[in-house]
Amino acid sequence: MHAAPDRPTETKPPVLGQVVRALRDDGIDVSFRAALDVGPALHRHMVRARVVSARMVALQRAGRIGFHTACIGAEAVIVGATLAAREGDWIFPSARDWYAALARGLPLETYVHHAFGSARDPAKGHAAPDHAPARRFAVVPPSGVVGAHVPQAVGAAWAAKIRKDPTRVVALFGDEVADTGDFHNAMNFSGVFKAPVVFVCRARPSANVADRAVAYGLASARVDGTDALAVLTVVREALSRAAEGKGATLIEAVCAPLPRAAELDDAALAAGDVLDLGEDDCLVRLERALVRDGRIEAGAAQGIAAEVRAEMDAAIAAAEQAGPPKPETIFEDVYAGTPAHLAAQRRNIGG
Amino acid sequence: MAEMNLVNAINDALKLEMRRDPRVVVLGEDVGRVGGVFRVTQGLWDEFGDDRVVDTPLSEGGILGTAIGMALYGLVPVPEIQFADFIYPGYDQIVSELAKMRWRSGGEYSAKMVVRTPVGGGIRGGLYHSQSPESLFIHVAGLKVVCPATPYDAKGLLLASIRDPDPVLFFEPKRIYRAAKGEVPEGDYTVEIGKARIVREATRREGAVTVIAWGAMLYEAIAAADKAAEQGIECEIIDLRTLWPVDIDTIAASVTKTGRVVIVHEAPKTCGFGAELVALVNERCFLSLEAPPVRVAGFDTPFPYTLEMDYLPLAHRILPAIVETARY
Incomplete structure (x- = not known):
């Protein structure tokens, strides 16, 4: 990791190092072994995220839900970064990072109710799938506007600092966010105010997002985004830095582009048969290392996947049975109360 | 009772509420040491310091985006946008984020804040210092929009706005910032939002x-x-x-x-x-x-x-x- 200069104007730009990797062909790099205790949890969550996402793609194709931002191939970043945070730290995910809320404890059934916009959707059918609120788990609902949440993450971290709370904040996003004005605002404000925030960017190999940290006086790291142990370790280090008052870190988690939904086979998706997407698959890499280290048994993923598929079946049935929210819920939560004009319009709903 | 103009009355409301409620923070361009382009926040930095009166970089999107994060976390930000004409770089944060946070989260989250900004012409400001964009915000579900004309209402409405659970756009008619004068009670009172x-x-x-x-x-x-x-x-x-x-x-x-x-x-x-x-x-x-x-x-x-x-x-x-x- 490259430390942020105390006074950026007097410091030479650091030469950015190699991509951080924990998983090696001959085993796990010794300096990452501290993360191994979390290994089985990482693996379980990554399998779960993959199986759920595959099923959601299938549901979207079948027209049973409106929308899904698949996370297949990005599980190591999303799960690694989320499990690196402590309980009480806040997470600001983008829509594709929807699994962060589940990794934090949002029940799968609630997530599916949200995807179906059912009467038991915590967002009351207001928001499209993958924008679930999870306040109980300190996860902010994703925005539909790419990048809009990143300056908000800085503000939350800054507020924690003002209040002298130990809270740290993780913002998750893809490299397309680095093109937006909100990205610049977030980096600039976090640099100026030394906010305890860690930016975790899922990035294509050619993106070069971490380099930009230099200009904002932020620390940065580049990590293998298909290596969950490395992601977890690097994000943990950055969170520790934030807790010490050293400010924000921009982490670029390099991973190959996600397979487009169109490339995934319908039957494979429906069956959840997506646990081995090749040598570069983050799931395959973690599983191999954990099996070799004796942390999980070979084939553990199949067992977890079977459980998740059954859980999904039940959740989908429950969501379809719950039906849509009552029409008047459209008018709830526009304001804290119900102003007269909304009360009048509410009387007209349904003719 | 003391005679005040709009600037004094708004300043008085901010001081009063910042003393009463430690969650209230003021942020914006030159709102600290300088006291704001119209001196509305003058003296706040001296009393409340860097953590609660914050000079920000010049970026309305950054000011409003970070203010939303602060509000989500539990502070009550009162960002100042130097002129309403400059609010558009932060318009997306207001329209897509601030106004919709409660609704899109099914009531779990809200981003309660008061965005203060001077509006209106008649000060030889030209097209970028004179606009009145109220209808752009009234059209957005989830926002409240306030515009006082007297010092009494300015103080009472600002106190009511800061205590209101919903986000409020607080438009200050800059042409009468110093010209509108009137008796303003010392201490706490509110003017109800939604009453003409x-x-x-x-x-x-x-x-x-x-x-x-x-x-x-x-x-x-x-x-x-x-x-x-x-x-x-x-x-x-x-x-x-x-x-x-x-x-x-x-x-x-x-x-x-x-x-x-x-x-x-x-x-x-x-x-x-x-x-x-x-x-x-x-x-x-x-x-x-x-x-x-x-x-x-x-x-x-x-x-x-x-x-x-x-x-x-x-x-x-x-x-x-x-x-x-x-x-x-």
Whole structure:
């Protein structure tokens, strides 16, 4: 990791190092072994995220839900970064990072109710799938506007600092966010105010997002985004830095582009048969290392996947049975109360 | 009671609420040591320090985006946008994020804050320091929009806005920042959001005209009404104070009584808030109307520098509208 200069104007730009990797062909790099205790949890969550996402793609194709931002191939970043945070730290995910809320404890059934916009959707059918609120788990609902949440993450971290709370904040996003004005605002404000925030960017190999940290006086790291142990370790280090008052870190988690939904086979998706997407698959890499280290048994993923598929079946049935929210819920939560004009319009709903 | 202008009254409200509620923070461009471009936040930094009165980088999107994060976390930010004309770089954060946070999270989260910003022309500011963008925010579900015209209302409405659970756009009519003076109570009081004020009541129904205005144009409406009185035309003047949610009951009661209404605003006429007010009046008071509702507004042009007094709906443009409406 490259430390942020105390006074950026007097410091030479650091030469950015190699991509951080924990998983090696001959085993796990010794300096990452501290993360191994979390290994089985990482693996379980990554399998779960993959199986759920595959099923959601299938549901979207079948027209049973409106929308899904698949996370297949990005599980190591999303799960690694989320499990690196402590309980009480806040997470600001983008829509594709929807699994962060589940990794934090949002029940799968609630997530599916949200995807179906059912009467038991915590967002009351207001928001499209993958924008679930999870306040109980300190996860902010994703925005539909790419990048809009990143300056908000800085503000939350800054507020924690003002209040002298130990809270740290993780913002998750893809490299397309680095093109937006909100990205610049977030980096600039976090640099100026030394906010305890860690930016975790899922990035294509050619993106070069971490380099930009230099200009904002932020620390940065580049990590293998298909290596969950490395992601977890690097994000943990950055969170520790934030807790010490050293400010924000921009982490670029390099991973190959996600397979487009169109490339995934319908039957494979429906069956959840997506646990081995090749040598570069983050799931395959973690599983191999954990099996070799004796942390999980070979084939553990199949067992977890079977459980998740059954859980999904039940959740989908429950969501379809719950039906849509009552029409008047459209008018709830526009304001804290119900102003007269909304009360009048509410009387007209349904003719 | 002390005589104050709008600037003093708003400053007094901020100080009072920051002393009362440690969650309240002020942020914006030069709001700290300098005290803001119009000196509205003067003295706050000295009393409350760096953590609560924050000079930010020059970026409205950054100010509003980070303020939303602060609000989500539990602070009550009062960001200042130096001129309403500069609010557009942060417009997405207001429209897509601030206004919708409670709704999109099913009530789990809210981003309660008060965005303070000076509006209106007549200060030789040209097109980038003179706009009145209220209808752009009234059209967005989830926001409240306030615009005081007197020091008393400015203090009471700002205190009410900071304590309101919903995000409030607090528009300050900069032309009368120092010109509008009045008695302001010391200490705590609020003016209810959503309640208009009848500035002058019409004593008789026959031939009277309801005149609706807010902000700096209230004083132009009063001046025009004084001139109309010389011609024997009585006006009932309403200062909206809160633009949204609008106090349609007060408007409807007045127009039902007079049957005539003239609406005054600085913003361009087309799709300005006057258009919505006319529609609401038609819905509520159609059978009471004695004349078509009339709007006296800014023109559908950018705001001019040299000819700003020709652009603004000043008393000399309001008066003929009142007279024609009275004699229709």
